Amino acid sequence: MQNNLYQPIYGETSHKELKEFERRIEIIKQHIPDGSTVIDIGCNYGWNCFKLSENKTLKITGVDEFPERTKMSGNELYYFLANKTIKKYGITNVKILMGGPPSYTKHDYGIATYILHHYLKNPLKLSKGLNEDGQKLNKAIQQSANKLILQIRHKDHEEHIPFFEQIGYTNLKTIDNGKLKSPLIIGEALEK
Numbered sequence: 001m002q003n004n005l006y007q008p009i010y011g012e013t014s015h016k017e018l019k020e021f022e023r024r025i026e027i028i029k030q031h032i033p034d035g036s037t038v039i040d041i042g043c044n045y046g047w048n049c050f051k052l053s054e055n056k057t058l059k060i061t062g063v064d065e066f067p068e069r070t071k072m073s074g075n076e077l078y079y080f081l082a083n084k085t086i087k088k089y090g091i092t093n094v095k096i097l098m099g100g101p102p103s104y105t106k107h108d109y110g111i112a113t114y115i116l117h118h119y120l121k122n123p124l125k126l127s128k129g130l131n132e133d134g135q136k137l138n139k140a141i142q143q144s145a146n147k148l149i150l151q152i153r154h155k156d157h158e159e160h161i162p163f164f165e166q167i168g169y170t171n172l173k174t175i176d177n178g179k180l181k182s183p184l185i186i187g188e189a190l191e192k
């Protein structure tokens, strides 16, 4: 699939951000071995899922709570568009589900990118941790996969690994070599 085919999927995203997402998914791809099951939590229009689906040995599930859109438009726009893409391109290894926590089934790899920072107790201070909804979501993320690929959008780059440690992750490693706007991190949940 060509990149421009994704533009309607990630409709609000500027060209510059698409480049960033391209860079990110290429790194993610390198860390997910063939044959893995993958869950993308907060998958939005499913862009990560569709890019990953180019590896036909992967089985991918995308989930999103779709809260704002559902309220704003009165329909399930992300869900609708993601499923339209599946049909249009005959994608057989992606499933898009609607709904947030309390729980997701276990996968080999979980992706939670640009989602948890929406749930900071204090948006200016990562050290203050997650609010109550964030804690629920984080628990569901932790239970969703053996290995997790994590990213939060926040300017305090030095604080990202300590933040994930504080909220229950271990064996954390930054995998983007400073190539992304926010560090992309791989790790595991402390409690499995």
Ligand SMILES: C[S@@+](CC[C@H](N)C(=O)[O-])C[C@H]1O[C@@H](n2cnc3c(N)ncnc32)[C@H](O)[C@@H]1O
Pocket (backbone or CB within 6 Å): 041, 042, 043, 044, 045, 063, 064, 065, 066, 067, 068, 099, 100, 101, 112, 113, 114, 115, 118, 137
């Ligand atoms: C900023 S977007 C990030 C999209 C994508 N993960 C990425 O990295 O480009 C955050 C997404 O998380 C979703 N989201 C927020 N809270 C959620 C929850 N509790 N469960 C599932 N998805 C959620 C939103 O609907 C939105 O699509």
